[in-house]
Amino acid sequence: MSENYRNNFLKEVEERVEEGHWVKMCMQCGVCAGSCPLGAHWAHPPQELFMMIRAGKREEVLTSDSMWMCTSCYNCVVRCPRKLPITHIMHGLANLAYRLGLSPKNQTTQKFASMFWNNLAQTGRVNELKLSLGMYFKDGFGQGIKNAMAMQSVGLGMVKAKRLNPMELFGGHGIKDKSGFHAMLKKAREIEDRRKNFA
Amino acid sequence: MTDVIATNQTILVVGGGISGMTAALEAAECGKNVVLVEKNAALGGRVSQLYRYFPKLCHPVCGLEINQRRLKQNPRIRVLTMAEVTEITGGEGDYTATVKLAPRYVNENCTACGECGKAVDAEVPDAFNYNLSKVKAAYLPHKMAYPQRYVIDPSIIGTADADKAKAACKYGAVDLDMKEESVQFKAGAVIWATGWKPYDAAKIQPYGYDRFSNVITSVEFERLADIHGPTKGKILRPSDGKEARNIAFIQCAGSRDENHLRHCSRICCMASLKQTNYVREAYGDEGKSTIYYIDIRAIDRFEDFYQKVQKDKTVTFIKSKVAKAVQDEKTGDVVLHGVNTEGYHRYATPHDLVVLAVGMEPSVMAANLPAEIVSDSSGFIEADPSNHAFFGAGCASNPLDVNRAVQSATASALRAIQVVNRVARVEG
Numbered sequence: 001m002s003e004n005y006r007n008n009f010l011k012e013v014e015e016r017v018e019e020g021h022w023v024k025m026c027m028q029c030g031v032c033a034g035s036c037p038l039g040a041h042w043a044h045p046p047q048e049l050f051m052m053i054r055a056g057k058r059e060e061v062l063t064s065d066s067m068w069m070c071t072s073c074y075n076c077v078v079r080c081p082r083k084l085p086i087t088h089i090m091h092g093l094a095n096l097a098y099r100l101g102l103s104p105k106n107q108t109t110q111k112f113a114s115m116f117w118n119n120l121a122q123t124g125r126v127n128e129l130k131l132s133l134g135m136y137f138k139d140g141f142g143q144g145i146k147n148a149m150a151m152q153s154v155g156l157g158m159v160k161a162k163r164l165n166p167m168e169l170f171g172g173h174g175i176k177d178k179s180g181f182h183a184m185l186k187k188a189r190e191i192e193d194r195r196k197n198f199a
Numbered sequence: 200m201t202d203v204i205a206t207n208q209t210i211l212v213v214g215g216g217i218s219g220m221t222a223a224l225e226a227a228e229c230g231k232n233v234v235l236v237e238k239n240a241a242l243g244g245r246v247s248q249l250y251r252y253f254p255k256l257c258h259p260v261c262g263l264e265i266n267q268r269r270l271k272q273n274p275r276i277r278v279l280t281m282a283e284v285t286e287i288t289g290g291e292g293d294y295t296a297t298v299k300l301a302p303r304y305v306n307e308n309c310t311a312c313g314e315c316g317k318a319v320d321a322e323v324p325d326a327f328n329y330n331l332s333k334v335k336a337a338y339l340p341h342k343m344a345y346p347q348r349y350v351i352d353p354s355i356i357g358t359a360d361a362d363k364a365k366a367a368c369k370y371g372a373v374d375l376d377m378k379e380e381s382v383q384f385k386a387g388a389v390i391w392a393t394g395w396k397p398y399d400a401a402k403i404q405p406y407g408y409d410r411f412s413n414v415i416t417s418v419e420f421e422r423l424a425d426i427h428g429p430t431k432g433k434i435l436r437p438s439d440g441k442e443a444r445n446i447a448f449i450q451c452a453g454s455r456d457e458n459h460l461r462h463c464s465r466i467c468c469m470a471s472l473k474q475t476n477y478v479r480e481a482y483g484d485e486g487k488s489t490i491y492y493i494d495i496r497a498i499d500r501f502e503d504f505y506q507k508v509q510k511d512k513t514v515t516f517i518k519s520k521v522a523k524a525v526q527d528e529k530t531g532d533v534v535l536h537g538v539n540t541e542g543y544h545r546y547a548t549p550h551d552l553v554v555l556a557v558g559m560e561p562s563v564m565a566a567n568l569p570a571e572i573v574s575d576s577s578g579f580i581e582a583d584p585s586n587h588a589f590f591g592a593g594c595a596s597n598p599l600d601v602n603r604a605v606q607s608a609t610a611s612a613l614r615a616i617q618v619v620n621r622v623a624r625v626e627g
Binding site for chain 2: 027028029030031033034035039040044045047048078079080081082083
C-alpha cells in the first residue's frame with residue numbers, strides 16, 4: 001500500500017496520519033519549536049518535521065525519535081498562529097511509524113505506549129502493577145531489580161494507602177464482557193485500517 | 200449651543216485623522232459642504248503621533264501642515280472636535296446624525312498662550328505620548344494641534360486647579376460651566392474614517408508586555424524617537440532610562456495569528472524596517488537592530504527599502520516567531536527565546552529593549568458603529584452595496600499605510616460626492 005505514496009510523503013501523511021491534513025498549513029514561524037519544554041532534546045522540532053514531510057524525507061521522519069518525545073503539554077497547540085493540532089499530529093506520526101515498523105527500537109516512550117496498549121486490550125482495564133513492573137524490567141532482569149529497589153518505598157506506600165493491590169499480579173480484575181470488548185477493538189481496527197489504507 | 204447647518208447635500212465625515220481630513224478636504228474642494236467630526240480634542244489622529252513616515256523618512260508634521268492650511272482656507276468644512284456620533288437614522292441621501300459634544304472648558308477665545316497650563320498643578324497621563332509621560336491638566340493636545348486651543352481635563356473640574364486656570368486666562372477663554380451637549384443635523388452620505396488602534400499587546404501573553412517594562416510597542420517606540428516625545432527623542436528604555444542600543448523588533452505581534460488578529464496588518468514590517476533607521480540615526484554603527492520575522496512583507500513597491508535595510512550591517516534578520524520573552528530582573532535586559540527556522544538553531548538572546556510590531560485593528564469595530572454597516576471578519580468596513588451611502592475610508596476599511604489611507608479616503612470622497620450629486624439633481 002505504501003507504493004501508492006511513492007515520492008509523495010505529504011499525501012501519505014495527509015491520508016494515514018491523524019490530523020495529517022494540517023501539515024500543509026504550517027508557515028514555518030517556529031513558535032512551536034521555541035515553546036516546547038522538551039524542545040532542546042528533540043532531533044527535529046515539529047516545525048522541522050513538517051518541512052521534512054513536505055520535502056519528502058520519509059525515512060528520516062518515520063525513523064526519527066522526535067515525535068516520541070512529545071509529552072502532550074499542548075504549549076505548541078495553544079500558541080500556533082494557524083491553530084495546527086501539533087500534539088495530535090506528533091502522536092499520529094508516531095503511530096504511523098510504529099505501524100510501518102520504522103519507529104526507533106528501544107525508545108522508552110514507544111515501549112511504554114505499546115506496553116500500555118497491550119495491557120489495556122487484554123482485560124479492558126489497565127493493570128497498573130503489571131504495567132509498572134513491565135517498565136522496570138524492560139531493560140533486563142538485573143536492571144529491573146535495581147529499578148524496583150529504587151522505587152520500593154513508593155510502592156510500599158501505595159500498598160499501605162490501598163492504591164496498589166499486590167494480588168493484581170495474578171490475573172487482576174477486568175471488565176464484564178471481555179469478548180464483546182475484543183470484538184469491538186477488532187472492528188475499530190478494521191475501520192481504521194480501511195481509512196488509513198492499511199487494509 | 201452649537202449650531203450645525205447641514206442639508207441632505209452635506210457629507211458627514213466621521214474621524215479627523217489623515218483619512219478623514221483628506222476625505223473632507225477632497226469633497227469640500229469639489230464644492231461640497233462637509234461636517235468633520237473628531238472624537239479627540241485635535242485633528243491629526245495617529246499620524247500626528249508618528250516620528251517619521253516610510254519610505255522617504257520625512258516628518259508627518261509637513262503633510263499635516265499642508266492639510267491644516269487647506270482646512271483653514273476652506274469655508275465649506277465645519278470641524279467638530281471632542282465630538283462623537285451616537286446615532287444615524289434615515290437612508291441614503293437623507294440621513295440624520297446625532298452627535299454628542301464633550302465639554303472642552305475652553306472656548307474659541309483661546310490663543311494657546313499656555314498661561315492656564317502654567318497655573319494648574321495637577322497632571323494627567325499624556326495620551327498623545329501613549330501615557331509614557333504626563334501633562335498638566337490644562338494642555339494643548341500636541342504642538343501641531345488643530346484647532347490650536349487648550350483643553351481642560353474633566354478630572355480637575357470643581358477643584359481649585361480649575362479656578363486657577365480660569366484666573367490665569369487673560370482672554371476669558373476658560374469656561375468652567377460648559378456642559379455636554381447633543382446636536383442633530385442632516386447628511387446625504389457618511390464617510391467613516393474611524394481609523395485604527397494598536398492591538399492590545401498585553402494579550403500576547405508570552406511576550407510579557409504587561410509584565411516587563413522593557414517590552415514596548417512600535418507605536419510607543421515612535422514616541423521615544425520623536426523630539427517632542429517623553430524622552431526628547433533619545434531612545435531610553437523604560438526600566439532604568441539607559442540608552443537602548445541593542446534593540447529587538449518582533450514582527451507579527453498579534454497579526455496573522457488565529458489567537459489574536461487573523462489578518463496581516465501590512466504596515467508593521469515597513470514600520471520596523473523604518474525604525475531600524477531611528478536606531479542608526481541615534482547610535483550610528485554602535486546601534487544594533489534585530490528583526491525577528493516570519494516573512495518580511497515590504498508591500499508593493501517597498502522592496503527596495505527592505506533591500507537597503509538588509510545592506511545595513513547593524514541590522515540582523517532572524518527568521519523566527521519568538522516563542523517567549525523574559526526580562527532579567529537585575530540587568531533589565533530582555534532575553535528572547537525561540538528557534539531560528541534557518542537551520543533550526545535554538546537561541547536565547549538578550550536585548551536592551553524589545554519592540555513589538557503590534558498589529559492594526561479597527562478603532563471601532565464596524566459592528567459597534569452607530570449604524571448598520573457590513574464588515575469583514577476582522578471588523579473592517581467592507582465596500583458593500585448594502586452599506587448604501589456609508590463609505591469606509593482609510594484604516595476603518597483595511598489595514599493601510601498613510602499613502603494608501605489617503606488614496607482610500609479620496610476614493611470614498613468621490614463615492615460620497617456621487618451620492619450628494621444625485622440628491623442635488625432630485626432636489627433641483
